[in-house]
Amino acid sequence: MTDNGSLFSISPLTPENVQEMYAVESQAHTHPWSLVSLEGCFGHLYRVLGIHQHNKLLGFAIVQQIVDEATLLDICVSPISQGQGLGKKLLLQVLAEAKACDAVVMMLEVRESNIAAKSLYEALGFVESGRRKNYYPCELSLNAAGKEDAILMDYCWQD
Template sequence: MNNIDAEVIVPLRVEHAVVMAKIEKLAHTHPWSEMSLKECFGPLYRVVGIKRQDDLCGFAIVQQIIDEATLLDICVAPEKQGSGLGAALMQQLIDDAKNAGAVVLMLEVRQSNKAAKYLYDKVGFIEAGRRKNYYPTHDGYEDAILMDLSLD
């Protein structure tokens, strides 16, 4: 897998879910549970992490069915955000999806998540639709922006 400076991207195993859940709780307002993360280790999923030495700094989960890959979650520890780790994970996901025969990588993102939307725009994702009032917020709901990246 990819090496960038002192970071390395590696496949993760279900036992990493404990640390993934800790990162998730720090990074997201509505984090996935440890159990939900554990359910993403199976034949339809790829789960990769980015490590610095032995410290897990972030992770991503992709589900692929035939030639359609969906980014379900990408998460970098808050203190490590802005250092290129998310971009490195995203490039690895794109490469892995292409190598596995995917023709499209899809995702959805909260409309308020400007940092993630910037990353997705930067690598070429385009808005494909919206789910109105999809994500809960502290004071109501917000839209999910559906995005696609063509891989062929």
Template sequence: MSALITSAIPFEIRSLSVDDAPAMFRIESLVHSHPMSLANLEDCFGHLYRVQGIYAADELLGFSIVQQIIDEVTLLDICVAPTAQGRGLGKQLLTELIAQAKVADAVVVMLEVRQSNCAAMGLYQQAGFVESGRRKGYYPLDDGREDAILMDLSL
């Protein structure tokens, strides 16, 4: 558990459990045009996964989900409630998951991001991620499809 301070408002990052999946789903549904289902979120609580939430008081404001297989960590989702965006919470979640990956002897953190998600790509680039590939037409849009940008961070 990490106590964090941003703009004089205390935030805390802590591990989540499957009981937190409904609150995660509420945030996921507000943020993503094609959110993960509640069942998919609940499936992310096995031994290969680390799920962290960032809280102010007892309110879940965001979360991250990673899967680690041997020495490779894949960031599956990082999501901050719209009302809490712009306060650096995504950066705090990303910094924490990278630190945990290092402790768990990972050599790389991998992710994919929508090509239109410039804010997320900027966050990842600032943390040292580099583009490693593309998946053409991977993500659905209301009127078509868009590419997924693959990014890696060597640890």
């Protein structure tokens, strides 16, 4: 998928892109996935998409789909590229591909403190379906226990 107005393109990533993914992941998240974890996300149950501009990886999404249930495992955009709607473009492509592969639900979890991501998910039709208490590590200034909740969200396609 290419956005002609801004020259952003979304395409599948391969294991050869893991170093680039790790660089984006490390910049975008306070508790990034390890290189080994990212390497483990390639195979028949996974779709890994990247958003590029001028051949530079600006963000990516990892989806695992088992039969008709898709799970957004990770989505991130490099901090210098945030605020341009790239996360939304990437998420819309993820949703379109999951639906094309017969998904009936897309599930995800998001840090309670990640207001921007929660707002995007809600704007696209995701609804809160549960919580995992004290799931994510966080800065002690956010919570005396050094943990914060994971908000579980689902997107269900309407027939």
